[in-house]
Amino acid sequence: MVITAVGNDRVGIVAKISNAIASVGANIEDLTSSRLEDKFVMLIVCDVRSKKFDELKRAVTSAGEKLKMSVVVQREEIFKAMHRV
Amino acid sequence: MILLKFESEEILETFKMLHMESLDIRTVTLGINLLDCIGGNTRETSANIKRKIRKIADNFVETVNSVSNEFGVPVTNRRIAVTPTSLLLGGSPTPGSAANIGRALDESAKNVKVDFIGGFAALVEKGITKADVAVMDAIPTVLSRTSRVCSCVNVASTRAGVNIDAVNIMARKIKETAERTRSRNGIGCAKLVVFCNAPGDNPFMAGAFHGVEEGEATVNVGISGPSVIRAAVENCDGSIDKLSDCIKRAAFKMTRAGELIGREVANRLGLKFGTVDTSIAPTTAKGDSVADVVESMGIERCGVSGTTAAVAMLVDSLKKGGMMACTRIGGLSGTFIPVSEDSKMNERVKERTMSLQKLEALTSVCSVGLDMVCVPGDTDESVIAGMIADEAAIGVVNDKSTAVRVIPVPGKKAGQTVNFGGLLGKGTIVNVTKWKPAKFLARGGHISRTIRSAKN
Numbered sequence: 084m085v086i087t088a089v090g091n092d093r094v095g096i097v098a099k100i101s102n103a104i105a106s107v108g109a110n111i112e113d114l115t116s117s118r119l120e121d122k123f124v125m126l127i128v129c130d131v132r133s134k135k136f137d138e139l140k141r142a143v144t145s146a147g148e149k150l151k152m153s154v155v156v157q158r159e160e161i162f163k164a165m166h167r168v
Numbered sequence: 169m170i171l172l173k174f175e176s177e178e179i180l181e182t183f184k185m186l187h188m189e190s191l192d193i194r195t196v197t198l199g200i201n202l203l204d205c206i207g208g209n210t211r212e213t214s215a216n217i218k219r220k221i222r223k224i225a226d227n228f229v230e231t232v233n234s235v236s237n238e239f240g241v242p243v244t245n246r247r248i249a250v251t252p253t254s255l256l257l258g259g260s261p262t263p264g265s266a267a268n269i270g271r272a273l274d275e276s277a278k279n280v281k282v283d284f285i286g287g288f289a290a291l292v293e294k295g296i297t298k299a300d301v302a303v304m305d306a307i308p309t310v311l312s313r314t315s316r317v318c319s320c321v322n323v324a325s326t327r328a329g330v331n332i333d334a335v336n337i338m339a340r341k342i343k344e345t346a347e348r349t350r351s352r353n354g355i356g357c358a359k360l361v362v363f364c365n366a367p368g369d370n371p372f373m374a375g376a377f378h379g380v381e382e383g384e385a386t387v388n389v390g391i392s393g394p395s396v397i398r399a400a401v402e403n404c405d406g407s408i409d410k411l412s413d414c415i416k417r418a419a420f421k422m423t424r425a426g427e428l429i430g431r432e433v434a435n436r437l438g439l440k441f442g443t444v445d446t447s448i449a450p451t452t453a454k455g456d457s458v459a460d461v462v463e464s465m466g467i468e469r470c471g472v473s474g475t476t477a478a479v480a481m482l483v484d485s486l487k488k489g490g491m492m493a494c495t496r497i498g499g500l501s502g503t504f505i506p507v508s509e510d511s512k513m514n515e516r517v518k519e520r521t522m523s524l525q526k527l528e529a530l531t532s533v534c535s536v537g538l539d540m541v542c543v544p545g546d547t548d549e550s551v552i553a554g555m556i557a558d559e560a561a562i563g564v565v566n567d568k569s570t571a572v573r574v575i576p577v578p579g580k581k582a583g584q585t586v587n588f589g590g591l592l593g594k595g596t597i598v599n600v601t602k603w604k605p606a607k608f609l610a611r612g613g614h615i616s617r618t619i620r621s622a623k624n
Contacts, residue, residue, distance in 0.1 A: 085174070087183050117176045119183065126179050136238055155183065157240035159173060164428040165421040166178040 084109070084129050084136070085159050086143055090152030092123035100154070103146035104129055107138045128159070181421075189399045190456050191422060192242040193429050194392035194449045196232045197286075197371035199378035199442060200224055200385050202251040206258045210265040213256060214272035221248065221276040224385050228437065229281045235432045241425055244392065244451075244591075248277060249376035250287035254299040261298035263305040270310035270317050277316035284359075286376035288319040291366070294328040296337075304334075307341045311356035312348035318374035324364035324560035326567040330615040332557065338362045339553035343576055346545065350578040353586045357575040358540065362556050364563030364570045369443050370499040375536075375571060386442035388499065389430035393422045394448050394510075395456045397482070401464040411465060412485040419446060419489025427494040443498025446490030447535045450510035452593040458482075458503055459512035459522075470513065471522030479503065480533040500569050502535030508588060508595030509540050518585070518596040528555075531562050536571035542586055542595035545578040550606035552576065557609065565618055 088100055097114070104111055109131035117124045131139050140156045147154030185191040205216035229246050236243040253269050270288050277285040288310055290300040307319050321338055324330040342362075346354035361375040368379015371388035378386075396418050404414035426444045434441040450457045459470035462478050483502045490497050505527065507513050516522035524541065531537035537559045543552070556572045563570030575595065577586050582599040 085179060087179055089183065089187075113173075115176055117180060119180055124176075124180065124183075126176050128173055140237075153187070155187070155240050157182075158238050160428060161239045161241060161425060162174050162178055162182060164424040165182055166174070 084131055084139065085157050085162060086127040086129065087155045088125040088147055088152045089119060089122050090150060096125060096150055099146045099150055100125060100143055103142040106142050107131065107135050109139055185396050186240065189395040190453060191396045192244050192392045193389060193426055195245040195247055195371050195390040196243055196430060196433055197247045197249050197376055197388045198225055198228050198385065199249045199382055199388060201378055201382065202256055206256055210260050210268045213258065214268055217272045218276050222279050225280040231436050232433055235429055239429060241429055243429065246282050247373055247376065248282050248285045249378045250285065251378050252287055252289035252291060254290040254303040257299040257302060261302045263302045266302040266306035267309050270306060270314055274314035274317050284316050284318050284373045286318040286373050287378060288317050289321060289377045291322045292334040293322050293325040293331055296334060304337050304341055307360060308344040308348045311345050311359050318359045320361040320363055320366060320375040320377060322363040322366040323556065324564050326365060326564050326621045327617055329617040330557060330560040330564055332609060332614060333612045335556045335560065336553050336609055339549045339556060342552055342574065343549050346576045346578055353588065354575045354577045355588055358588060358592050362572045364560040365568060367499055367569060371445050372449065374573065383440055386440045387430050387434040388442040389426040390445040390447065390449065390499065391422045391426040392449050394450050394458050394461050396422060397448055398455060398461045398464050401461060408481060412481055415482060415485035416489035419486045420493040423490040423493035443496045444494050445499030446486050446497055446501045447504055448486060449504045451591055452509060452511045457510045457512035458505055459510055459516055469516060469521040471516045471526050475526060476529050476533060479530055483533055500535035504535050504539060505530055506540035508542065508593040509591060511593065514594060514596055517598060524598050528558060531559055531570050532566055536569060538572045538574055540573055540595060542575045542577050542597045543600045544581050544597055545576050547576045547600050548604050550604045550609055551600055553609045554605035561615065
């Protein structure tokens with residue numbers, strides 16, 4: 084899964100989103116940060132069983148709401164399809 | 169900066185396209201063959217249709233929603249296209265029977281929770297059967313008494329020429345449909361398309377039907393994305409060649425997203441994936457407009473000289489990017505220019521920089537033609553027939569799909585506006601000439617195929 088969190092930079096973003104991911108037993112494979120226009124962006128690739136997709140989405144979306152961030156969870160095939168020939 | 173599997177730029181670009189440039193899949197359309205539903209009488213046929221659609225499409229909407237959720241790609245519409253009704257009437261080719269089938273289609277759409285079902289259709293480019301007459305006669309009744317049924321009639325093709333008798337009938341049916349839906353500004357006509365060279369795998373309403381050349385059931389996808397293309401154009405300096413390249417790259421990504429969604433839906437339903445229609449389709453949302461794309465290229469106002477060339481380049485680039493992305497490109501694969509559904513296009517019509525004549529010229533380079541164009545309610549039937557004949561002639565000669573979806577809004581005059589609501593948007597009534605092509609069209613008969621079409 085690929086998780087994209089976008090919002091204003093603030094204390095605790097990595098901790099709270101990571102906790103949410105860990106709470107459903109998902110393993111973070113990689114994590115990086117970037118900027119989109121004037122917003123802070125956190126990008127996470129994590130491994131989770133497909134059955135737990137909804138659970139993961141609920142957990143990180145809820146964490147994102149508390150941080151006032153927009154959080155998107157997507158299966159990684161969409162990135163392969165759109166960006167790789 | 170490189171993540172384990174993807175570059176962060178790739179993820180950010182996808183995020184921008186989806187969340188800042190309104191990329192969505194405009195429609196996932198399930199095509200279903202109904203030929204095996206023909207029973208001994210209309211009641212039996214209707215029951216068979218309802219049973220079959222429920223069997224195949226019961227989990228369709230739920231499946232599309234799951235796939236959309238997992239890939240994070242919004243899907244705006246979930247629809248069904250079926251075998252043309254005129255082929256289903258069997259031994260009962262009457263308007264009453266056709267209307268009953270229309271009702272069965274409407275109920276089926278409600279049963280499986282899709283907002284539109286297409287295929288109340290007849291293919292009359294060469295000849296007209298009793299069943300075709302029955303379907304055409306029933307169109308005003310069906311479109312005024314059902315909420316989810318869409319209708320189309322193919323009156324011309326490159327191989328058959330233009331059936332002027334059918335053109336005249338359809339002009340009459342458009343007027344009747346407008347009158348039957350008078351209290352809603354003639355909205356029934358928004359669900360009625362008159363085609364030339366109609367494809368059997370078009371996923372877009374109102375012209376979708378499941379062609380007889382198609383399989384038992386297929387999943388076709390229509391992408392969207394004028395905003396994405398506009399963003400690509402705005403960020404692209406340089407020559408027209410460079411501009412074309414920028415559009416191709418964006419079209420590639422959009423088409424790939426569409427194919428992924430379509431294949432996944434088909435796979436989960438145990439059905440065949442059909443095609444991706446690469447047409448960009450506008451919405452009433454600000455910026456999600458084909459007119460905006462054209463103006464972003466450097467045309468001061470969409471509709472002035474240069475617009476046709478710009479749209480031709482746009483469509484060519486969309487096709488090339490789309491075909492690189494997916495071998496199964498189908499449907500109309502051009503660009504839609506529905507006036508009321510494209511707020512900037514409607515604005516240009518209102519200020520008269522975009523005219524009926526220019527929209528007709530754009531037919532030669534885009535997906536269809538006079539689409540969601542509002543004309544005065546008292547427009548003569550022969551003038552509407554003339555519009556259809558002109559569009560059909562362009563389609564026949566240029567071997568492409570063309571169509572007319574025109575709304576003679578009852579009680580409205582040129583310059584007035586009408587609000588259809590939702591994705592159908594607001595339309596400005598265009599000025600239509602009082603001079604009529606009535607005598608020419610009343611001759612009836614056929615405009616025959618071109619010499620160029622006799623290829624063997």
